[in-house]
Each structure stands twice: as structure tokens, then as C-alpha cells.
Amino acid sequence: xxxxxxxxxxxxxxxxxxxxxxxxxxxxxxxxxxxxxxxxxxxxxxxxxxxxxxxxxxxxxxxxxxxxxxxxx
Amino acid sequence: xxxxxxxxxxxxxxxxxxxxxxxxxxxxxxxxxxxxxxxxxxxxxxxxxxxxxxxxxxxxxxxxxxxxxxxxxxxxxxxxxxxxxxxxxxxxxxxxxxxxxxxxxxxxxxxxxxxxxxxxxxxxxxxxxxxxxxxxxxxxxxxxxxxxxxxxxxxxxxxxxxxxxxxxxxxxxxxxxxxxxxxxxxxxxxxxxxxxxxxxxxxxxxxxxxxxxxxxxxxxxxxxxxxxxxxxxxxxxxxxxxxxxxxxxxxxxxxxxxxxxxx
Numbered sequence: 001x002x003x004x005x006x007x008x009x010x011x012x013x014x015x016x017x018x019x020x021x022x023x024x025x026x027x028x029x030x031x032x033x034x035x036x037x038x039x040x041x042x043x044x045x046x047x048x049x050x051x052x053x054x055x056x057x058x059x060x061x062x063x064x065x066x067x068x069x070x071x072x073x
Numbered sequence: 074x075x076x077x078x079x080x081x082x083x084x085x086x087x088x089x090x091x092x093x094x095x096x097x098x099x100x101x102x103x104x105x106x107x108x109x110x111x112x113x114x115x116x117x118x119x120x121x122x123x124x125x126x127x128x129x130x131x132x133x134x135x136x137x138x139x140x141x142x143x144x145x146x147x148x149x150x151x152x153x154x155x156x157x158x159x160x161x162x163x164x165x166x167x168x169x170x171x172x173x174x175x176x177x178x179x180x181x182x183x184x185x186x187x188x189x190x191x192x193x194x195x196x197x198x199x200x201x202x203x204x205x206x207x208x209x210x211x212x213x214x215x216x217x218x219x220x221x222x223x224x225x226x227x228x229x230x231x232x233x234x235x236x237x238x239x240x241x242x243x244x245x246x247x248x249x250x251x252x253x254x255x256x257x258x259x260x261x262x263x264x265x266x267x268x269x270x271x272x273x274x275x276x277x278x279x280x281x282x283x284x285x286x287x288x289x290x291x292x293x294x295x296x297x298x299x300x301x302x303x304x305x306x307x308x309x310x311x312x313x314x315x316x317x318x319x320x321x322x323x324x325x326x327x328x329x330x331x332x333x334x335x336x
Contacts (some may be wrong), residue, residue: 012132025130033166033170038165059162060125060126060170061125061137064123065100065101065102
């Protein structure tokens with residue numbers, strides 16, 4: 001199925017959970033946060049949150065800075 | 074009064090948190106992680122601000138946070154947001170990732186000046202304060218706006234001194250003085266515009282409770298040295314404010330007795 005992750009279209013296996021997506025993307029699970037269709041999903045709920053076709057996923061972490069850039073525009 | 078004595082008696086209060094250092098630092102624009110770490114150490118700061126961004130999906134993302142002293146309080150910011158809605162979403166993500174209620178709220182109105190959109194900032198501040206965030210809003214140095222932000226539940230306000238990253242120094246000292254005099258109980262943190270140590274000292278002498286800065290340290294030729302200069306300037310400015318300066322007068326006033334001069 002197709003997901004839109006951080007603004008990019010990605011093909012992933014069907015019936016994936018959010019937790020499995022994080023593992024597949026090889027992301028360090030600490031100190032990241034995830035929005036599914038514009039709502040934050042708590043870390044504890046990642047394993048039980050199923051993904052479906054055309055879901056919008058935003059995965060963020062922390063970087064140096066404070067000055068605005070337009071990466072989220 | 075020594076610095077140690079000052080530290081015991083005089084703390085920066087933000088909501089239910091207290092800090093000895095009145096310098097809050099940033100993490101952007103450094104030429105290397107080593108330089109940033111040295112500057113952070115030299116600054117004596119206890120709180121450091123970090124930005125929230127999308128994780129890159131195609132390369133391994135090392136954690137930037139590993140380069141920060143774990144003893145420092147992280148202050149996530151909403152830099153890069155242009156609407157209240159974006160800032161609210163970013164704040165919620167930051168809280169989930171870091172398990173902190175602290176948020177430096179920035180809603181920018183214009184890319185050239187990076188001036189804040191005060192209306193959007195107030196709207197976001199009200200929502201986030203209701204959700205239990207400790208909201209530190211960046212806003213134009215305006216007393217009425219400061220009052221509104223405090224009224225919606227911000228425990229501190231962060232007026233700009235000059236455009237972000239400009240290094241122009243305190244452009245409108247009268248506004249800061251008025252804000253201090255009219256809001257004696259408020260925690261006022263000067264955010265943005267400081268260029269060198271004297272600017273930081275002036276902000277503190279005007280009665281600011283703290284100064285947040287990034288570029289002035291990161292873009293100095295020797296970042297660690299400038300960080301130390303800022304630390305000392307902020308301590309000096311705070312002491313001068315607490316001491317209460319002499320009145321200015323137009324004419325000379327001799328320090329030595331007028332009588333008994335040998336002729």
C-alpha cells in the first residue's frame with residue numbers, strides 16, 4: 001500500500017503497524033515523535049496503531065537551530 | 074557580592090522550574106559539534122533550545138541530541154512555523170518525543186524579517202497553555218502583547234530585541250524598560266537580536282530576567298570565548314540591575330571632599 005511519509009510517497013507492506021514502520025525505516029525509536037493524519041500517536045500506541053492506504057505520516061526528530069526554514073511547508 | 078552568593082539568592086523562575094544561569098543558548102549555525110559543545114560548556118547555560126524537523130528517510134539520522142550535555146534542560150522550539158496550527162502540531166510532537174511540557178513558541182510572520190506573527194502566536198499560546206504546556210512565546214517587544222500572552226497562561230514572555238540573527242543589539246530599550254516597570258512580576262526573557270556581550274549586559278540592566286541567544290555565540294570568531302563573555306555580561310548586567318544604578322546628572326559631582334585641599 002502507499003503511505004505519504006514526510007511528504008514522500010512510499011510503498012510498504014499491507015497491514016503494517018506504526019511500530020513496524022519505524023523498524024522498517026530503520027529509525028532510532030528514541031526521541032522521535034510521529035503524527036498520523038495530523039494527530040500525534042503516543043509511543044505506547046505505536047504497536048497497536050495499524051496503517052492504511054494513503055495515510056499521512058510525519059516523523060520528526062530534533063536538530064540544531066531555531067531559525068525558521070521551510071522544510072515543513 | 075560573589076557570583077556564588079548571587080546564585081544562591083537570585084534564581085531565574087520559569088513556571089515551576091528555577092535556574093541559576095540567566096543565559097539560554099541555541100544549537101544552530103555552529104561550524105562543528107566540538108565547537109558547539111565547547112561554547113555550551115563555557116556559557117554556563119542550563120537550558121538549550123532545539124528545533125523539530127522531519128527525520129530524513131534515506132540516510133541514517135544520528136541523534137543531534139547526543140551532542141548536547143544531558144544535564145541541560147532541552148527547550149524545543151517551533152521555529153519554521155508560520156501558522157498557529159503548525160506551531161501547535163509541532164509543540165505536541167516535541168512534547169511526545171521529549172516528554173517535556175516546555176515549548177519555545179515561534180510563529181513567524183515574514184521570511185525576510187522573521188518577525189513574529191503576534192496574532193497567530195497568541196492563538197497558539199492560548200491553546201497550548203490550556204493543554205498544559207509551559208509556553209515561552211517569542212513576540213514583538215510590545216507591552217500590550219506581553220499582557221495578553223501572560224493572561225492566556227504563559228509563565229514568561231520572550232520579546233525580541235532586534236531581528237533574529239541580526240546582532241543589532243537592543244533596538245528599543247524604552248519598550249523593555251516599560252515592560253519591566255509595568256509587569257514587575259513577569260519573567261521577561263530577551264530573545265533574538267543580541268550581538269555582543271555589552272548588548273546582553275544592557276538587556277539585563279534594563280531588567281530582563283534572562284537572555285536567549287544563538288547567532289551571537291555561534292558566529293563569533295571564537296564561539297567558546299564569546300559564550301564566556303556572554304555569561305559574564307549577563308551576570309554583570311543582572312548585578313547592576315539589582316544594585317540600582319546612580320542617577321544621571323548633567324554636571325560633574327566631585328568624589329573627593331572640597332575642603333582641606335593643600336594649596
